[in-house]
Amino acid sequence: MDSFLKIRGLKKYFGDNRVLDGIDLDVTAASVMTIIGKSGIGKSVLLKCIANLLQPEAGIIELDGQAISQSRRNAQIDAGVSFSYMFQNNALFDSLTAFENVALPLREASKLNKAEIQERVDEMLVHLELSDSADRYPGELSGGMKKRVALGRALITKPQVVLFDEPTTGLDPERKFSVFEMIADYRERFGFTALLVSHDIPEVFEISDQVAWLDEGQIKFFGKPEDLNTNAQSALSGFLSKANYGLKSSPLNGANE
Amino acid sequence: MGLQLYYTLVKFGAESALGTAVALSLIRELGPVLTALMVVGQAGSAMASELGIQRNDEQIDALQTMSIDPLGFLVGPRLVATLICFPILTAIFDLIGIFGGYLTGSVLLNVDSGVYWNRVFESVTWADVQGGYIKALVFGLLTISICAYRGYNTHRKASFPGVRGVSESATRAVVWSSVTVLAADYLITSFLM
Numbered sequence: 371m372d373s374f375l376k377i378r379g380l381k382k383y384f385g386d387n388r389v390l391d392g393i394d395l396d397v398t399a400a401s402v403m404t405i406i407g408k409s410g411i412g413k414s415v416l417l418k419c420i421a422n423l424l425q426p427e428a429g430i431i432e433l434d435g436q437a438i439s440q441s442r443r444n445a446q447i448d449a450g451v452s453f454s455y456m457f458q459n460n461a462l463f464d465s466l467t468a469f470e471n472v473a474l475p476l477r478e479a480s481k482l483n484k485a486e487i488q489e490r491v492d493e494m495l496v497h498l499e500l501s502d503s504a505d506r507y508p509g510e511l512s513g514g515m516k517k518r519v520a521l522g523r524a525l526i527t528k529p530q531v532v533l534f535d536e537p538t539t540g541l542d543p544e545r546k547f548s549v550f551e552m553i554a555d556y557r558e559r560f561g562f563t564a565l566l567v568s569h570d571i572p573e574v575f576e577i578s579d580q581v582a583w584l585d586e587g588q589i590k591f592f593g594k595p596e597d598l599n600t601n602a603q604s605a606l607s608g609f610l611s612k613a614n615y616g617l618k619s620s621p622l623n624g625a626n627e
Numbered sequence: 628m629g630l631q632l633y634y635t636l637v638k639f640g641a642e643s644a645l646g647t648a649v650a651l652s653l654i655r656e657l658g659p660v661l662t663a664l665m666v667v668g669q670a671g672s673a674m675a676s677e678l679g680i681q682r683n684d685e686q687i688d689a690l691q692t693m694s695i696d697p698l699g700f701l702v703g704p705r706l707v708a709t710l711i712c713f714p715i716l717t718a719i720f721d722l723i724g725i726f727g728g729y730l731t732g733s734v735l736l737n738v739d740s741g742v743y744w745n746r747v748f749e750s751v752t753w754a755d756v757q758g759g760y761i762k763a764l765v766f767g768l769l770t771i772s773i774c775a776y777r778g779y780n781t782h783r784k785a786s787f788p789g790v791r792g793v794s795e796s797a798t799r800a801v802v803w804s805s806v807t808v809l810a811a812d813y814l815i816t817s818f819l820m
Binding site: 418421422423453454455457458459461462463474475478479523527 | 684685686688689691692693694695700
């Protein structure tokens with residue numbers, strides 16, 4: 371299958387620290403790809419380079435055949451490239467209600483009129499089961515509700531690619547599962563391509579079509595989650611076992627049998 | 628100020644000039660400068676802290692991912708508000724100061740109230756008022772720029788990230804704004820006089 375998002379030779383340094391040192395990655399359209407790796411290894415940096423929040427030292431990022439890494443954001447918009455980013459800590463605006471937070475990208479960066487925005491945001495809030503909390507501020511919402519507001523804001527523009535930076539951080543197991551379910555559900559509904567950074571192993575593999583393991587600035591493993599059982603390198607096995615992913619006793623293993 | 632000026636002027640038998648001294652000092656110098664320093668201390672530090680927190684909380688990055696210009700969205704309205712509020716607050720400061728001079732000089736001490744107000748209206752020209760407003764606008768522009776810059780770039784300029792970075796940005800915003808106001812006051816006065 372052709373890659374929708376293609377990354378070649380991506381390099382990002384912070385001083386002498388070579389955080390990304392030649393990343394090659396292919397993500398197919400409308401799939402969920404999860405990036406795993408140790409904390410501080412550069413997973414979020416990779417997402418921020420893709421989202422153009424950080425300028426890489428070198429490398430090419432192509433979306434649907436169009437190079438985007440060296441262009442400015444406005445040029446991306448002109449080219450019809452549409453990214454959304456769900457931040458680890460939600461990055462909601464405290465002075466805006468849940469409704470206003472979700473509506474923000476439409477109000478400030480689209481040509482939709484007030485009635486159209488109202489209709490689309492209301493529909494999204496219904497999907498997210500947040501209709502009753504539309505007028506509440508982030509400070510009055512629970513952790514799970516904030517995640518849903520952030521998810522709604524990320525999806526309201528119907529983006530082609532959604533980047534999720536540890537979307538389940540700080541949530542209890544039940545909430546984590548529900549956020550993963552929401553991502554899978556919305557991916558099916560809206561058809562976006564998702565790149566997910568997560569430490570929730572093995573739960574995150576249940577919604578992932580592809581997994582990439584980032585280590586020492588490079589992608590050391592890339593494949594389907596079930597391939598982790600057969601192709602795992604010793605270093606990856608070590609990482610997975612520390613992440614409580616028992617290769618022989620995993621739920622995925624059971625599913626594959 | 629009214630008290631200090633009265634006791635200084637009375638030594639020269641010139642207490643009738645109290646209205647002139649109070650009005651010109653306030654409108655030309657003290658009104659714009661002290662208003663700017665007070666606004667910097669209250670609103671400038673708050674703005675630098677707020678922008679710093681928004682930077683640390685990735686809200687500014689979030690705006691960029693939504694194709695919203697963060698400077699236009701976060702700083703633009705504050706700049707407009709500052710340019711409206713600074714001259715108004717300066718005018719209020721001047722009026723209250725001049726009325727305070729009247730209370731001190733005429734109600735508490737021995738300056739004739741008719742003489743006081745007559746000197747105020749005689750001495751103050753439109754050029755003085757205009758100069759005060761020019762200062763207020765320039766101070767507003769300078770302080771909002773410095774405070775916004777410090778807060779917006781908290782992640783780049785602060786020696787420490789996180790809460791200490793925000794605190795450092797707010798402190799530097801106030802110090803640099805205050806020094807800049809005083810320096811700009813000298814320069815503008817040099818051009819206006």
